[in-house]
Amino acid sequence: MIHIRKNISLASVSTFRIGGKTELFCSVKTPEHFIRAIEWAKENKIPFRVFAGGSNVVFPDEGLKGLLIRFHGGSLRVLKNTIIADAGVPLAKVIAISLQYGLRGLETLSGIPGTVGGATVGNAGAYGHSISEAVRKVEVWDGKKRRWIPNKVCKFGYRESALKHEPLFVLRVELRLKKGDRKELQKKSREIISIRGKKYKPGIKCPGSFFKNVVASEVSRSVMRKIDAGKIIGGKIPTGYLLEEVGAKGMKLGGIRIPEFHGNLFENTGKATARDVKKLADILRKRVKAKFGITLEEEVRYF
Ligand SMILES: Cc1cc2nc3c(=O)[nH]c(=O)nc-3n(C[C@H](O)[C@H](O)[C@H](O)COP(=O)(O)OP(=O)(O)OC[C@H]3O[C@@H](n4cnc5c(N)ncnc54)[C@H](O)[C@@H]3O)c2cc1C
The missing domain is CATH 3.30.465.10 (Uridine Diphospho-n-acetylenolpyruvylglucosamine Reductase; domain 3)
Structure with missing residues (x-):
């Protein structure tokens, strides 16, 4: 049996605690129920998306149309x-x-x-x-x-x-x-x-590191000349370092704050919106591009 619920808060099912409501929501605990929920949406021509722990997602402020299926639990x-x-x-x-x-x-x-x-x-x-x-x-x-x-x-x-x-x-x-x-x-x-x-205090409202680190072998030599080689760890340029170099630490935008101890962490201070998140991400992406010639890519997934 799958149980469909209406108007569920997206913020309540993500660690970032951001997002409006989903029109329809269904939580499943087995592969069979997961398939059944997907098939139900298809049969009824309802748009659907899937997710799980909600620890790497940014849900939209305006909410989601259709069915959001959560596969969480199992054996x-x-x-x-x-x-x-x-x-x-x-x-x-x-x-x-x-x-x-x-x-x-x-x-x-x-x-x-x-x-x-x-x-x-x-x-x-x-x-x-x-x-x-x-x-x-x-x-x-x-x-x-x-x-x-x-x-x-x-x-x-x-x-x-x-x-x-x-x-x-x-x-x-x-x-x-x-x-x-x-x-x-x-x-x-x-x-x-x-x-x-x-780094991650209990109850912190965030999706983990916001941007991916940068694979050093994938950037040009001219870009590498701008990077402090001592910062490279395991072949990756830590994005935290790049963001710190462009003044990210301590920045605030709407309800998002970047803590002093970690440049690649977007923390929801309580009333943050997906709009705040995207705005801040764009500002930082532009700064890093201007200073280092590197285009940052989100690790989080926008819905
Ligand atoms: C405090 C904190 C610390 C973190 N530290 C790390 C870290 O050290 N390293 C790291 O890599 N990540 C880290 N993360 C990010 C996150 O925890 C991981 O990316 C995690 O693996 C996401 O799993 P999830 O079940 O929450 O996926 P969700 O966030 O629910 O979904 C992530 C994506 O996967 C898709 N998805 C989920 N389940 C399925 C499925 N069954 N079938 C198809 N698609 C699916 C969703 O559609 C979505 O696009 C951290 C997050 C937080 C909040």
Whole structure:
């Protein structure tokens, strides 16, 4: 059974706490219900969008027409070094299980909010690793049938995948991990969560880092000459550094504030709107382009 509700606040289902209302809303917990909700919308010729944890999205102030489907929840199983999880399972739960079984490969992603499906679509990562390193295959609904797509076909890149751009709906993710030392992995996970807790205070209204970092090999030599080489980490130019260089820290626009400790963090101070977000993003993009010749790209997804 799928349960359709009306006029649900989008702000209430995103970590940024921004957005008007969605005309229709439906939350599902299994791949089968996810497919059923999509098919229901199609049969009734209702426009629809999907999301999951809501931790990487900016919803529109004017709200959404049609049906918004949320895949959040589900089950998982562990078979030796493999975890097969429904896309809606919180990433934190998948990581906790991997640690419990002494499986290595997800521990650096500790503390990233959202679901394993959302993480796979955007190839979420931290501390030099991303989920694509552990993904073996992804089960999708292509509008006609369920099928498994191997890692290579997902075309994972830095915060990128083909799943982000094609009309495919992620149902399940199969992760292949390596044997590790349970205690060591748990310790590393705790350390990472503690470090992250200093940057992202509990309850902070944000979607994580706002812009993607810049892949150093993708920018020209003349641009690289303007960059302090000491700032490059793991082949990436941190966007936080670029934004700091153009005076982003401490900036305010409407209800958005950029904290003094992190140039690439848009925080909703309470009454921020998607309009504020886009305005500030445009100002900063122009400043970075003018100073460094780099065009910043959002990591967050606008709906
Ligand atoms: C405090 C904080 C810290 C963060 N730190 C990090 C970090 O260190 N590294 C990092 O990479 N990210 C980080 N993020 C961003 C975010 O948590 C990740 O991008 C996360 O993986 C998004 O998952 P989600 O389930 O919330 O996806 P959502 O935000 O709900 O959706 C993201 C996109 O995926 C699509 N999508 C979701 N589920 C499906 C599905 N089943 N099928 C098809 N499409 C789908 C949606 O349409 C949308 O376009 C952070 C966010 C916050 C709030």
